[in-house]
Amino acid sequence: DAGVIQSPRHEVTEMGQEVTLRCKPISGHNSLFWYRQTMMRGLELLIYFNNNVPIDDSGMPEDRFSAKMPNASFSTLKIQPSEPRDSAVYFCASSLFTTDTQYFGPGTRLTVL
Amino acid sequence: SQQGEEDPQALSIQEGENATMNCSYKTSINNLQWYRQNSGRGLVHLILIRSNEREKHSGRLRVTLDTSKKSSSLLITASRAADTASYFCATGFQGAQKLVFGQGTRLTINP
Numbered sequence: 001d002a003g004v005i006q007s008p009r010h011e012v013t014e015m016g017q018e019v020t021l022r023c024k025p026i027s028g029h030n031s032l033f034w035y036r037q038t039m040m041r042g043l044e045l046l047i048y049f050n051n052n053v054p055i056d057d058s059g060m061p062e063d064r065f066s067a068k069m070p071n072a073s074f075s076t077l078k079i080q081p082s083e084p085r086d087s088a089v090y091f092c093a094s095s096l097f098t099t100d101t102q103y104f105g106p107g108t109r110l111t112v113l
Numbered sequence: 114s115q116q117g118e119e120d121p122q123a124l125s126i127q128e129g130e131n132a133t134m135n136c137s138y139k140t141s142i143n144n145l146q147w148y149r150q151n152s153g154r155g156l157v158h159l160i161l162i163r164s165n166e167r168e169k170h171s172g173r174l175r176v177t178l179d180t181s182k183k184s185s186s187l188l189i190t191a192s193r194a195a196d197t198a199s200y201f202c203a204t205g206f207q208g209a210q211k212l213v214f215g216q217g218t219r220l221t222i223n224p
Contacts, residue, residue, distance in 0.1 A: 004155075033211075042216045043156075043201070055210060091155055099143060099205035099212055104155030 004105035006092050012111045018080040021108045024073055025094030033102060034067055034077050035091040043091075049075065050098055082112045117145070117202045117215040125221040132189040134218040136202030137182075144205040145178060145185050146212065149198045156201060159187075192222045 005024040013019055025032045033048040047057040049069045057067070064083070069075040079086055089109050093102040117138040126132055136145065144163045148156040160176045162169045162185065169176050175188040189196055199219050203212040 043214050045211065045214075048211055050210070093156075098210040101146065101158045101161055102148075102156070102203075102212060103158070106155050 004092055004094055004103050006090075006105035006108050008108060009106060010109050010111075012113065013082055014113050015083055016081045017112075018078065019082045019086075019110060019112075021077040021090050021092075021110070023075045023077070023092030023105060025075070025092070026103055027073065029094035029096055029103075030072075031095045031098045031100075032069060032075050033093040033095075034075070035093065036088045037091060037107075038088045046077070048098065055098070079110075082110075084112045086110060087112050117204045117213065119200070119202055119215045119218045121218060122216070123219045123221070125223060126192060128192060128194055128222050128224050130192055132192050132196070132220055132222075134187045134200050134220070136185045136187070136204075136215060138185075138204050138206075139183060141207045142180070142204050143207055145176075146203045146205070147174075147176060147185075147187050148201045148203060148214075150201065150217070151198045159200075189220075194222050194224050196220060197222045 007022045031050050034046040037043045046059045047067045052069045067077045089107045091104050091107045093104045095102045117136045120135045146161045147159040150156045160171050162176050162178045173190045178185045199217040201214050201217045203214045205212050
C-alpha cells in the first residue's frame with residue numbers, strides 16, 4: 001500500500017487566496033483525521049471523519065476552514081481566505097477506526113505571505 | 114484537559130545510552146500509543162498498549178503502562194543517532210472517539 005497520500009507537499013500563497021489541501025487515505029480505513037502542527041501550538045486535531053461523516057470539527061479554528069470527505073478515498077481541507085497565521089504543516093492521517101493506530105501522510109507545508 | 118503530557122520536553126543523551134520518556138494523563142483510557150516524528154516528516158506509530166496490559170516490547174523499545182498512576186513510559190535502549198526525533202504519546206480515552214496527542218518529547222542523541 002502507498003500509505004496516506006497528501007498533495008501538494010508545499011504550498012506558498014498570498015494572504016486572501018483560497019488554499020485546498022488534499023488527502024487520500026489508506027484503502028479500507030474508515031477514519032480520517034486532519035491535523036495542524038506549528039512550533040507554537042504543537043499538533044492540533046482540526047477535524048475527523050468516520051465512514052465519510054464529520055464527527056468532530058471542534059478544532060477547526062474559524063469559519064475560514066472547511067473540510068469535506070465526498071467518498072472513502074478522498075478528503076479536502078480548504079482555507080478561504082488564507083491568512084499568514086495559517087502557515088503551518090497540515091497532516092492527514094487515517095486509521096481502521098477512530099482510536100486505532102493512525103497512519104500519517106507526509107504533510108503539506110503551507111506558507112501564507 | 115484530557116491531553117497526555119510528556120516529560121521531559123527535551124532530552125539529550127550520548128549514543129549508546131538509554132532514553133526514557135514519560136507520559137501522564139488524567140482520565141481512564143482504552144489504549145495508549147507512542148509515535149515518533151523525524152524532522153519534517155509525518156508521525157510514525159511505534160507501539161500501542163491496551164489498558165489491560167502492563168508492558169510491551171518492540172525491538173529496542175519498551176513501553177510500560179501503570180493505570181493506577183495514569184502514566185506510561187517509553188524506554189529506548191542502546192540509543193543511536195537515528196533515534197533523534199520527537200516522541201509523542203497519544204491516548205484513547207474511554208468514551209472518546211479520537212486519540213489525543215501530547216506535546217511531545219524532543220530527543221537528541223549525540224554521537
